[in-house]
Amino acid sequence: MGVIVLERVDLGEVGYDEANASMARWVKERGEGLAGDRLFLLSHPPVITYGPRTSPADLPADLGIRTVEVDRGGYATYHGPGQLVGYLVVDVRERGPVDIVRWVENGLIAALGSLGFPAVRRDTPPGASSLVGVWTPEHHKIASIGMRIRHGVTSHGFALNIDPDMGVFDRFTVCGLHDVTMTSLRRVADERGLPLPSEARVRDAVAEALVF
Numbered sequence: 001m002g003v004i005v006l007e008r009v010d011l012g013e014v015g016y017d018e019a020n021a022s023m024a025r026w027v028k029e030r031g032e033g034l035a036g037d038r039l040f041l042l043s044h045p046p047v048i049t050y051g052p053r054t055s056p057a058d059l060p061a062d063l064g065i066r067t068v069e070v071d072r073g074g075y076a077t078y079h080g081p082g083q084l085v086g087y088l089v090v091d092v093r094e095r096g097p098v099d100i101v102r103w104v105e106n107g108l109i110a111a112l113g114s115l116g117f118p119a120v121r122r123d124t125p126p127g128a129s130s131l132v133g134v135w136t137p138e139h140h141k142i143a144s145i146g147m148r149i150r151h152g153v154t155s156h157g158f159a160l161n162i163d164p165d166m167g168v169f170d171r172f173t174v175c176g177l178h179d180v181t182m183t184s185l186r187r188v189a190d191e192r193g194l195p196l197p198s199e200a201r202v203r204d205a206v207a208e209a210l211v212f
Contacts, residue, residue, distance in 0.1 A: 014043070027155050043081060046080040046168070059172055065168065070146075092154060093152030104158055144159045161183065166182060
């Protein structure tokens with residue numbers, strides 16, 4: 001893959017519908033050459049999103065949290081305060097789309113490592129549910145990745161758990177993985193006796209690492 005230099009765009013908390021509408025515009029702008037490759041960093045109010053292949057049995061029966069079907073890869077996941085969401089709008093027509101998810105995984109691993117939190121990616125065994133994402137060395141999932149490529153431009157991206165309400169993840173099947181243990185930087189920091197990095201530091205680390 002050729003060099004990707006991302007313009008960083010910091011946003012605050014953005015409603016999911018508003019973000020989805022904006023993302024369609026961002027993709028159009030990139031496809032028409034009106035903007036460069038961009039990384040949008042934001043958070044969402046509580047919402048559970050799921051890709052079209054998600055089984056209805058994987059969704060929560062009644063959490064009191066809105067659920068939204070989205071046009072990305074991946075299965076059901078939770079977004080909410082305390083989580084860093086990154087939307088990547090990148091032209092991959094000249095770079096090839098195959099490596100984009102691996103690039104995101106490795107970028108997030110590098111970002112967490114720079115903050116003192118070791119992380120790994122995992123290969124998916126044949127026939128198994130996808131292990132795309134970022135994991136602690138103990139194989140607890142700390143970041144989910146779900147992307148779409150249309151007309152050579154990526155959309156959607158990743159969700160990195162800093163300090164969200166982790167109890168929500170226990171009440172539905174996350175990422176199509178029935179035995180997954182989700183975690184957050186808060187949990188890992190507490191387990192290791194480390195201070196929790198601020199969201200600003202996490203944003204900086206991620207933005208710096210996602211340059212190829």
